[in-house]
Amino acid sequence: MRELKITPIRNGTVIDHIGNGLALDVLRILGVPPLERDTSVSVALHVRSGKLGWKDIVKVENIELSPRTVNAIALIAPTATISIIREFRVREKRAVDLPPKIVGVLRCPNLNCISNQSEPLESEFDVAERRPTVLKCVFCERRVDDFLHHLA
Numbered sequence: 055m056r057e058l059k060i061t062p063i064r065n066g067t068v069i070d071h072i073g074n075g076l077a078l079d080v081l082r083i084l085g086v087p088p089l090e091r092d093t094s095v096s097v098a099l100h101v102r103s104g105k106l107g108w109k110d111i112v113k114v115e116n117i118e119l120s121p122r123t124v125n126a127i128a129l130i131a132p133t134a135t136i137s138i139i140r141e142f143r144v145r146e147k148r149a150v151d152l153p154p155k156i157v158g159v160l161r162c163p164n165l166n167c168i169s170n171q172s173e174p175l176e177s178e179f180d181v182a183e184r185r186p187t188v189l190k191c192v193f194c195e196r197r198v199d200d201f202l203h204h205l206a
């Protein structure tokens with residue numbers, strides 16, 4: 055298939071340049087759209103891409119992503135770009151970018167970490183390394199490089 059046609063969306067978000075095979079992980083981050091919302095999600099797997107070789111694409115109608123969701127996508131799919139579509143036009147397009155601190159997105163894998171105790175304390179990680187990403191818990195210094203299994 056040389057060119058894949060996905061129906062354009064009127065309003066919503068296109069997550070493009072997702073690494074090949076990572077679209078289902080991105081869907082896990084997005085979760086199931088709330089029933090009351092007029093939303094549909096389309097997914098294209100294994101699309102030819104000049105830059106990446108192969109890529110996946112996820113389109114979500116009528117939803118713009120929260121900063122926390124964008125940070126989670128940046129951890130799982132660091133090559134992704136996010137475009138906001140309004141009235142069929144791209145209003146904003148940018149690469150996902152990890153901020154120096156990741157707050158509330160992941161649970162610390164260290165069960166003894168203070169962020170996992172009963173008192174409400176939001177998890178907080180510093181970006182210790184980039185490409186590939188390694189995070190470090192600010193409370194217990196545990197390093198994390200497997201993000202999918204520790205999403206909060």
Ligand SMILES: [Zn+2]
Pocket residue numbers: 162163164167168169191192193194195196
């Ligand atoms: Zn910790």
